[in-house]
Amino acid sequence: MRVDIVTIFPDYLSPLELSLVGRARARGILDVHLHDLRQWADDVHRSVDDAPYGGGPGMVMRPQPWWAALTEIRALGAADGRRPRIVVPTPVGRPFTQAYAADLADVPWLVFCCGRYEGIDARVIDEWADDEISIGDYVLAGGEVATLVILEAVTRLLPGVVGNAESVTDDSFTDGLLEAPVYTRPAVWGDREVPAVLRSGDHAAIGRWRRAEALRRTAQRRPDLLARQDQAAADDGSGGA
Numbered sequence: 018m019r020v021d022i023v024t025i026f027p028d029y030l031s032p033l034e035l036s037l038v039g040r041a042r043a044r045g046i047l048d049v050h051l052h053d054l055r056q057w058a059d060d061v062h063r064s065v066d067d068a069p070y071g072g073g074p075g076m077v078m079r080p081q082p083w084w085a086a087l088t089e090i091r092a093l094g095a096a097d098g099r100r101p102r103i104v105v106p107t108p109v110g111r112p113f114t115q116a117y118a119a120d121l122a123d124v125p126w127l128v129f130c131c132g133r134y135e136g137i138d139a140r141v142i143d144e145w146a147d148d149e150i151s152i153g154d155y156v157l158a159g160g161e162v163a164t165l166v167i168l169e170a171v172t173r174l175l176p177g178v179v180g181n182a183e184s185v186t187d188d189s190f191t192d193g194l195l196e197a198p199v200y201t202r203p204a205v206w207g208d209r210e211v212p213a214v215l216r217s218g219d220h221a222a223i224g225r226w227r228r229a230e231a232l233r234r235t236a237q238r239r240p241d242l243l244a245r246q247d248q249a250a251a252d253d254g255s256g257g258a
């Protein structure tokens with residue numbers, strides 16, 4: 018997978034050299050290219066923002082640098098007929114979910130546009146954005162952190178990135194429920210003991226316990242996910258969750 022990221026703060030993306038994404042890059046699974054938007058700004062001051070039409074707080078990112086940047090980046094794939102899927106993180110986007118991550122993990126070339134200020138001129142979004150994605154109902158200061166979040170969730174789904182493939186298939190949210198609690202040694206820590214069933218070796222009982230815990234936890238913390246489960250079950254005629 019090739020990933021291009023356009024930002025006025027390239028250093029904000031340095032975590033992509035570390036850990037899971039860093040290893041995926043070192044192994045050639047991911048090919049990441051950072052671009053400083055300012056290199057495309059057409060004025061001597063390299064300005065990327067201007068006052069919003071209609072008034073309002075803050076500044077808006079000008080269309081010219083984005084248009085030039087995206088035109089040049091898109092042209093990189095023209096020779097072999099490849100077109101990038103252009104992703105714009107934004108508070109007003111579609112919610113990012115595990116299913117969305119799985120969808121993006123199948124895309125060979127992603128381009129992330131990291132906005133700042135109060136956002137990017139709408140004409141750029143209208144013309145270029147294939148996906149406008151929100152990572153949650155809160156307002157960040159720009160798109161860089163959202164890009165890191167999206168890229169981490171997508172990268173861990175790429176074949177060969179996570180050692181134990183099973184740990185990404187039975188993720189939370191993959192079966193629609195939150196995961197059961199996890200434990201490791203020692204069996205007793207202070208006055209807390211690992212649930213005996215997990216040390217019983219009875220895999221059927223362990224499976225039942227984990228399912229029960231996942232249902233209990235989901236009902237407690239995310240009843241909305243249960244409602245979705247029940248609706249899905251109703252739709253395909255099987256019993257409830």
Ligand SMILES: Nc1cc(-c2ccc3ccn(Cc4ccc(CN5CCCCC5)cc4)c3c2)n[nH]1
Pocket residue numbers: 073074106107108109131132133134135136137150151152153154155156157158159160161163
């Ligand atoms: N999930 C999520 C993604 C982001 C995100 C992503 C990208 C950018 C680019 C800039 N910001 C900061 C920002 C954006 C919007 C406003 C609202 N403002 C109100 C008045 C009229 C104009 C718009 C305020 C500040 C970003 C924020 N935050 N949260």
